[in-house]
Amino acid sequence: MPPQRAPRSRRKPSSHSPGAAFSLRKRGARGLFLTFEGIDGCGKTTQLNLLSDYLARLGLPYLVTREPGGTELGEQVRKILLRRSSAGMDPRNELLLYFASRAQNVAQVIRPALAEGLTVLCDRFTDASLAFQGYGRGLDLRFIRRLHRFACQEVNPDLTFVLDIRPETSVKRARKRNLSARHDEGRFEQEALAFHQRVRQGYRALARQEPRRVKLIPAEDDIETIHQKIVALARPLLARLSRKARP
Numbered sequence: 001m002p003p004q005r006a007p008r009s010r011r012k013p014s015s016h017s018p019g020a021a022f023s024l025r026k027r028g029a030r031g032l033f034l035t036f037e038g039i040d041g042c043g044k045t046t047q048l049n050l051l052s053d054y055l056a057r058l059g060l061p062y063l064v065t066r067e068p069g070g071t072e073l074g075e076q077v078r079k080i081l082l083r084r085s086s087a088g089m090d091p092r093n094e095l096l097l098y099f100a101s102r103a104q105n106v107a108q109v110i111r112p113a114l115a116e117g118l119t120v121l122c123d124r125f126t127d128a129s130l131a132f133q134g135y136g137r138g139l140d141l142r143f144i145r146r147l148h149r150f151a152c153q154e155v156n157p158d159l160t161f162v163l164d165i166r167p168e169t170s171v172k173r174a175r176k177r178n179l180s181a182r183h184d185e186g187r188f189e190q191e192a193l194a195f196h197q198r199v200r201q202g203y204r205a206l207a208r209q210e211p212r213r214v215k216l217i218p219a220e221d222d223i224e225t226i227h228q229k230i231v232a233l234a235r236p237l238l239a240r241l242s243r244k245a246r247p
């Protein structure tokens with residue numbers, strides 16, 4: 001599997017037009033880095049796919065990736081992290097594995113794509129480690145930020161969409177999906193409600209700390225309403241890359 005493909009976004013594999021990438025590169029523009037976050041079952045992957053459709057309509061070159069995963073090595077790490085038999089994994093080990101996958105994704109996929117001028121859409125990034133391992137499991141937030149600086153080579157999202165939803169609603173959705181999932185990714189679904197509450201509060205804290213970058217979006221609305229909110233937030237940045245995104 002080529003590294004730039006997002007295996008779960010089969011409906012919308014990463015796509016970009018080399019011609020457009022070249023003209024952006026000539027102007028020296030770095031691509032935009034947009035990330036999607038939220039507790040499990042918040043609907044972020046659906047929204048990522050809708051935004052990628054929107055970028056395609058604008059004719060903007062883009063790439064889709066995910067974490068954990070995004071590279072062959074990262075997908076192997078993903079299997080280890082998410083299988084049911086990994087429940088009870090030491091939280092420090094868990095944190096390091098997420099960053100192992102992320103370091104590879106940044107080096108091999110995200111950084112080169114941004115340098116080429118592609119817009120990168122990533123299903124989760126470091127904010128997930130802050131929310132889940134930091135706020136959720138109580139690991140030191142400052143240490144996680146240091147790990148980020150080490151592993152991510154100064155690659156930081158330009159805009160992050162946090163789909164904010166009550167854990168009671170999202171757990172129901174996640175359970176439904178895991179029942180039909182082919183792979184064994186059920187570990188997180190088994191987590192206690194209290195854990196998901198802490199993760200949600202963690203994301204809300206991140207949005208308060210960095211309001212310009214981290215945008216909290218109510219995720220119990222219908223899919224199209226949420227999509228329109230995301231487009232409205234992304235538009236000013238996308239307008240720099242495409243005339244069509246300008247009002």
Ligand code: TYD
Pocket residue numbers: 039040041042045067068082098123124125126128129130132133174188
């Ligand atoms: P994801 O594939 O986004 O799951 P879903 O689409 O079901 O929300 O993420 C898998 C799980 O990994 C999810 O429970 C969140 C967790 N996770 C962390 O705990 N820390 C991280 O740094 C990342 C990237 C994910």
